[in-house]
Amino acid sequence: MTRALERILQRYPRPFVTGAELACLLKGTPDSRYGKVKRMLAAGKLLHVKRGLYCLTEEVGYFNKPHPFELAQFIYGPSLVSLESALSYHGLIPEAVYTTTNVTGKRSKTFMTSLGRFYFQHVPLNNLYAETTRMTENGHTFFIAKPWRAICDYVYCYKKDWHSLDPLVNSLRIEVDNLPDLSNEEVQTLDAYYHQQRMRLFLTGVKNEH
Secondary structure, X not given: OOHHHHHHHHOOOOOEEEHXXXXXXXXXXXXXXXXHHHHHHHOOOEEEEEOOEEEEOHHHOOOOOOOHHHHHHHHOOXXXXXXXXXXXXXXXXXXXXXXXXXXXXXXXXXXXXXXXXXXXXXXXXXXXXXXXXXXXXXXXXEEEEOHHHHHHHHHHHOOOOOOOOHHHHHOOOOOHHHOOOOOHHHHHHHXXXXXXXXXXXXXXXXXXXX
């Protein structure tokens, strides 16, 4: 790998790079580029995450560690952080979450990588980013479900027949006082997003109690 390329990677805007981006940075034929990537992997300057996705390392002079929430969107997208990871991020559930949980409009899938386990659950693709927030933390950018969207994704993905707040307390151990207000606008947006009777009953039930 040339010093010029090392300097480019040291200033890269994020701690991981795709195969397509490397192809643009590396000169030569596809075979020669593949050989260069293999040598970079062997030298510890790249860390393989999945096919076509690599993490930059300290060996190449890159010291900014990847954030799993940002990385997840490149592992399998379009997707966003939700379910247990989002509930933990918002301080709603007490348990530590060691798998990065996401929702996607594509089919459900799990990735075991050198940087952790990433779990993706299928949700409706239309208006995928309804009730989500775009976050930037220490230079890392990712989309994460708002609290009620994360709860609804949990009910939808795990097919829970919940019609009240009780299961949130008894099953997820969420403190009711920690729940944000559920506005009529949110109910309408989420109801339209899932467009499912089971979700409508859940939203109606919790709205009547909260």
